[in-house]
Amino acid sequence: MTTATKAPARRTLPPAAGAVPVTAARQLRLELRHNVMPRLLPLIAALFWFDSYRPSTAMPPYWVFRTFWNMGQGHTIIDFAAFVAGVAAWMGSRDGRRGTADVLTAAARPRWAVQLATWTATAIWAVGGYLAFVGVSFAVYAYQGVRGEPPWWWVAVGAAAVLAFSAAGFAVGVFYPSRFAAPLAAFGALFVMMTSSQIGFSHRSGWAQILPTNSNGNFQPDSGMLYPWLPDLPIARIVFLAGITVAALGLLGLPAAAGGPRLRRGAAVAALAGVAAAGTAAGLASTARLGPHGLMIPALHDAANDGPIAAAADCDASGFRVCLNPDYGSDLGHVTAALAPVVREVAGLPGAPVRAVQTAARYSAGEGQGGQAMTISGHPPVLGMPLGALGLPGAFGWTDEEVAGQLRLLFVHAFVGAGSGAGTPAQRAVQAALLQGAGLPIAGQPNLLSFVGLPSWARVTGGPSPGPHRASGPVYAAARRFAALPPGARHAWLAAHLAALRADQLTLAQLP
Amino acid sequence: MTAAGVRRSAPGAAPAPVHGAVHGSLRLACLYLVSRRAPAALAMLAAFGALLWAALHWHWNIAGGPAAQFVIPLTIETGAAAVIAVTAHGPFGEPERATGRWLPYLRLAAIVALTAAAVGLLAAGATGGVLPGGFLDLLRNVAGITGIGLLSAVVLGGALAWTGPMAYLVLTETTLAGNVTTPWVWPARPPHDLGGALCAATVFAAGALLITVRGAREAVRD
Numbered sequence: 001m002t003t004a005t006k007a008p009a010r011r012t013l014p015p016a017a018g019a020v021p022v023t024a025a026r027q028l029r030l031e032l033r034h035n036v037m038p039r040l041l042p043l044i045a046a047l048f049w050f051d052s053y054r055p056s057t058a059m060p061p062y063w064v065f066r067t068f069w070n071m072g073q074g075h076t077i078i079d080f081a082a083f084v085a086g087v088a089a090w091m092g093s094r095d096g097r098r099g100t101a102d103v104l105t106a107a108a109r110p111r112w113a114v115q116l117a118t119w120t121a122t123a124i125w126a127v128g129g130y131l132a133f134v135g136v137s138f139a140v141y142a143y144q145g146v147r148g149e150p151p152w153w154w155v156a157v158g159a160a161a162v163l164a165f166s167a168a169g170f171a172v173g174v175f176y177p178s179r180f181a182a183p184l185a186a187f188g189a190l191f192v193m194m195t196s197s198q199i200g201f202s203h204r205s206g207w208a209q210i211l212p213t214n215s216n217g218n219f220q221p222d223s224g225m226l227y228p229w230l231p232d233l234p235i236a237r238i239v240f241l242a243g244i245t246v247a248a249l250g251l252l253g254l255p256a257a258a259g260g261p262r263l264r265r266g267a268a269v270a271a272l273a274g275v276a277a278a279g280t281a282a283g284l285a286s287t288a289r290l291g292p293h294g295l296m297i298p299a300l301h302d303a304a305n306d307g308p309i310a311a312a313a314d315c316d317a318s319g320f321r322v323c324l325n326p327d328y329g330s331d332l333g334h335v336t337a338a339l340a341p342v343v344r345e346v347a348g349l350p351g352a353p354v355r356a357v358q359t360a361a362r363y364s365a366g367e368g369q370g371g372q373a374m375t376i377s378g379h380p381p382v383l384g385m386p387l388g389a390l391g392l393p394g395a396f397g398w399t400d401e402e403v404a405g406q407l408r409l410l411f412v413h414a415f416v417g418a419g420s421g422a423g424t425p426a427q428r429a430v431q432a433a434l435l436q437g438a439g440l441p442i443a444g445q446p447n448l449l450s451f452v453g454l455p456s457w458a459r460v461t462g463g464p465s466p467g468p469h470r471a472s473g474p475v476y477a478a479a480r481r482f483a484a485l486p487p488g489a490r491h492a493w494l495a496a497h498l499a500a501l502r503a504d505q506l507t508l509a510q511l512p
Numbered sequence: 513m514t515a516a517g518v519r520r521s522a523p524g525a526a527p528a529p530v531h532g533a534v535h536g537s538l539r540l541a542c543l544y545l546v547s548r549r550a551p552a553a554l555a556m557l558a559a560f561g562a563l564l565w566a567a568l569h570w571h572w573n574i575a576g577g578p579a580a581q582f583v584i585p586l587t588i589e590t591g592a593a594a595v596i597a598v599t600a601h602g603p604f605g606e607p608e609r610a611t612g613r614w615l616p617y618l619r620l621a622a623i624v625a626l627t628a629a630a631v632g633l634l635a636a637g638a639t640g641g642v643l644p645g646g647f648l649d650l651l652r653n654v655a656g657i658t659g660i661g662l663l664s665a666v667v668l669g670g671a672l673a674w675t676g677p678m679a680y681l682v683l684t685e686t687t688l689a690g691n692v693t694t695p696w697v698w699p700a701r702p703p704h705d706l707g708g709a710l711c712a713a714t715v716f717a718a719g720a721l722l723i724t725v726r727g728a729r730e731a732v733r734d
Binding site: 036039040043046047050051055075078079082083086090178179180182183184186187190191194195198 | 549552553556572583584587588590591594595597598599601670671672674675678679681682683685686
């Protein structure tokens with residue numbers, strides 16, 4: 001009997017050209033057909049409608065408002081996260097649950113490659129579903145005439161998050177092949193999202209900006225209208241989520257059964273690269289600082305994004321000239337009408353503005369979107385008027401009349417020279433009297449001052465939560481006294497004393 | 513000759529010993545629980561209890577209004593309910609149904625026992641701090657969401673039974689932020705609210721009844 005020990009080793013024949021791609025494509029097609037993800041897409045669609053789309057329709061028709069809830073606060077990601085992670089875990093645990101892992105290990109293709117095909121099919125369904133649902137909702141927004149520019153960068157962040165959850169869930173399934181892999185992955189995804197929201201609400205800067213549901217500073221009041229959407233933070237988040245994806249997929253290739261040494265080394269490199277990318281992105285996010293148009297990351301910032309979006313203003317010259325950005329054109333009549341009573345009240349007085357122009361609203365770390373203050377500057381004086389979240393009926397459920405009251409309050413606050421603070425008692429008294437002259441009774445002013453969307457000085461003067469104070473005390477007493485003067489006498493006193501009032505040189509006792 | 517139709521022991525045959533019957537019943541229950549991975553489920557429920565303890569002890573609550581304080585405990589309760597629902601998945605299918613005379617009772621007993629264990633372990637975890645809503649809230653939420661999971665198991669199959677509780681959590685998370693008053697969103701109702709308790713109890717009873725009678729649907733071609 002002869003042995004084959006001296007026989008030349010049989011060489012593995014190289015695959016025929018094109019055989020591997022064809023095999024991979026066939027396998028991917030099979031995985032796409034047998035994937036569980038499509039069965040859950042109707043459920044996700046229903047959740048997406050209820051949780052992401054439906055609440056957004058209550059906001060004014062601007063992209064920045066319509067998409068703040070679902071893209072800015074990441075509710076679309078929350079809608080997808082649990083189900084994508086759960087299904088991916090179910091698909092990842094398939095071979096382990098069936099006990100076919102050993103069979104696949106001995107198959108022609110490395111086990112890692114087979115797993116990647118299964119994951120790719122799951123990810124295609126998940127990301128495809130995400131893009132389809134978001135695409136349909138955006139198409140509906142566009143059909144409804146929503147103004148501004150869509151936040152495409154934030155759509156990409158959502159897609160990257162869906163991809164990351166699918167990879168992480170798949171890894172859970174591969175390493176824990178059990179019936180409990182899917183619910184555990186789904187629970188983990190939701191728990192991470194809830195924790196991310198919790199950290200995001202309280203951390204306005206630092207590493208926490210990398211979290212997908214941290215909404216601090218990512219959506220500015222006029223993004224996509226008066227200035228472009230800044231891509232800095234979205235890029236960092238995409239890198240972070242892509243890093244998690246690559247790291248999770250790299251981990252799958254580390255076990256001995258995953259493939260040959262070269263392949264496992266490649267998987268290790270991929271896992272390390274993914275971790276490095278995620279860490280780098282978190283580090284970049286920690287350098288973010290709030291600029292006039294959003295969060296800027298110095299290493300990623302492109303100065304070309306700092307300029308305003310050029311557009312010819314829409315103006316109403318029927319009386320007091322008001323000019324707004326064309327995206328706000330439909331609000332022109334409302335804003336003009338809202339300002340008219342206070343314009344009449346201060347007409348002819350020193351420093352009274354001759355026209356109003358819209359200025360870019362800014363998100364403030366301390367004030368959020370509510371820190372928008374009007375300014376009066378220049379010769380002749382011009383009212384600088386940021387609208388943003390303010391001045392928009394429908395935002396936060398405000399009525400036309402409530403918004404008009406806010407605009408009049410901010411106008412008069414700027415006119416008496418109170419600046420960014422509450423103002424002196426004399427300034428507050430004159431402010432109250434002028435507002436009464438403009439049709440806002442003093443008795444109702446504390447309620448107006450307690451609106452959430454106003455700068456913090458308003459709440460200070462309106463009274464702490466939960467409810468406004470009554471219109472009483474020395475300031476309101478002086479205001480009632482001043483408002484009771486004949487219009488001519490009030491006008492004459494203001495003409496003589498406005499300079500001193502704005503210079504904080506008057507006391508309540510000096511009011512007539 | 514066949515034994516078809518023979519339902520009684522032959523006259524004069526010795527009766528089965530009582531301790532043997534008890535031992536057999538216990539063995540049957542144990543085998544059933546093992547086939548449903550109940551020991552692993554219990555371990556996970558204990559882990560959820562520990563997680564709840566940590567969340568309450570270190571105040572991992574969502575910033576915001578009072579409703580936001582419920583979100584993290586509710587997420588953990590939902591995870592526990594999802595794990596219980598997945599135990600409804602049976603690996604044997606037709607042979608088990610054809611031969612298991614006690615199967616409906618075993619299903620019911622297992623579900624009730626696991627739900628009780630979940631409530632107990634989470635209540636133990638709640639000693640880590642102040643649980644928003646207290647024990648009644650926890651009992652209502654776990655029972656009701658487990659009922660949703662069981663209904664999902666009947667409709668979608670045991671393997672996908674976790675989707676029902678997760679979907680309910682997402683819906684509730686949205687409605688907690690609003691002013692929804694329907695008792696079907698019972699986590700948004702006060703702990704002593706009768707309507708919420710009745711809805712949760714109804715859903716649990718419906719889920720337990722259907723899973724007892726029909727079992728989880730064998731639908732997933734994984």
